[in-house]
Amino acid sequence: MKIKSTHIDDTFAEAFKMWAARIVITAETKQWAMAAATSMTGFATSVIGCKCEAGIEAELVAEDTPDRRPGVSVLLFAMDVNGLGKRLVERVGQCVMTCPTTACYSGLESDETVVVGGQLRYFGDGFQISKKLRDNRLWRIPVMDGEFLVDERFGVQEAVGGGNIIILGKDSKSTLRAANAATKEMRKIEGVILPFPDGVVRSGSKVGSRYKSLMASTNEKFCPTLRGLQDDSLLDEGINCVLEIVIDGLDESSVEQAMKAGIYAAAKPGIRRISAGNYGGNLGQFKINLQDLLDS
């Protein structure tokens, strides 16, 4: 199948079941809400090395936030509920509570919850105050600019991590341009994040390594510099740059929508193929076929 001059591989992205939380951060100004969100989503590209994946989902206007201040919604993903709870406590505590004027609320309605404010309250050293509104408990923690307000519990839900597309181009310039166009469109989809730097990753990995201590290592089949050494290289002649976009979403449908939007946006001159990463279908719970996406 082709979109204009770009060939779409007959393959699938292999995605995994994860757990996710939506964190709504508000502040006196958009700048401070974004500062906290940026800090909170730092070093959160891959569960392999960062224990979680996180990204900014959307900016929120004041009318759409619980305290009518400007806000940002962040999605954070981990492999299990327990791990997600720990990462939330760490990141809300270190990156949001520390940021001037912020407050932090759960953005997901779910029967499954993890304790966040209920842990962070101890920072108040006995001066913290609990309030209950609409069956929801909040903690007011005294800080040097007033109070940090945080929900006691955050809703969490099953989610999908590791959706992806791989863009194979003739050079770095055209591949970067295509990747930028793709991420711009993918970010319009609600319920997804692109956890890598500005949404794009160049160091696609495979499971395992010749070095026993490593869980993952470079995916040499997609490395242009190694094409001459690899009998089973996945690159054709003329492909000199490969970039991947990883998508985590609150459900399979949102990941599929984002992948589809990304594929159409990335199919530009200079892009020879668009593919996807998988492990032969042996590891992930979700297989998202590229050609099925385009047919839908």
Next chain:
Amino acid sequence: MSINLTLHTSPEVPLEAEVLCTDKLIGLTGSEIEKLPVEHGNRQVSVADFFTVKGSPDDSISIEGDLSKVKHLGAAMASGKLTISGNVGSHLGAGMTGGKILVEGDAGDWVAPEMQGGSVEIKGNAGHLVGSAYRGSPIGMSGGEILVHGDAKNEAGHAMRNGIIVIGGKSGDFAGVNMLAGSIFLLGETGIRIGAGMKRGTLVTMSKTSMLPTFSYSCRYQPAYLRMYLIYLQELGFSVSDEQLFGFYHRWCGDAIEMNRGEILAHDF
């Protein structure tokens, strides 16, 4: 179809009618409800002596007439809805644990004393001791909401431990006296000595109020949590201005004769 009771004879002395409560009427027929006992002064009479009963029971009751001498309506209520079209007497919803009571007129003293849950909404005025503890009892209201759109008299929220009380109009003296926790919103003019003896909890006042000398001033700030509450009060139909919603509040800590962990947030004009 709900049960509808209409007062046909005004009681000469207080009528104690705690049987008129959603939970106690479920499963009864109209004639069985008419035979239920109520106390008229020191005499036991039946519901039919004062009320006309219509409809079949479900989880809602409406009562019409001037019930200002009818006491203990909705006492110990746990679920359903009780609507009173008119004024109502004292001890409304005493000790209730759930459900909703709506009064279209005024309520007497002791609205929902020692309430544990549910909601009481008074469209008119309320008397003394809204959501309070009974005399000699250490804990007053411990959950739920009491929403008074009009005025309330003295000692609203006495020994309150949890929940929300909102007084939309004027409030009397000693609001939040001996309060243990919870939140009281005084949206109109307030009486004197608010928060006297409070241990914890929050009193929010929108009017100029003199503080007791046992309260100490902390700061002027914009509490984010307060906006969430005020937005909620707007949704409930209370008048909250943008100046109150987005404005600054003075925080006073007290009462120093007790734990000193309570707070009064006074709107900065």
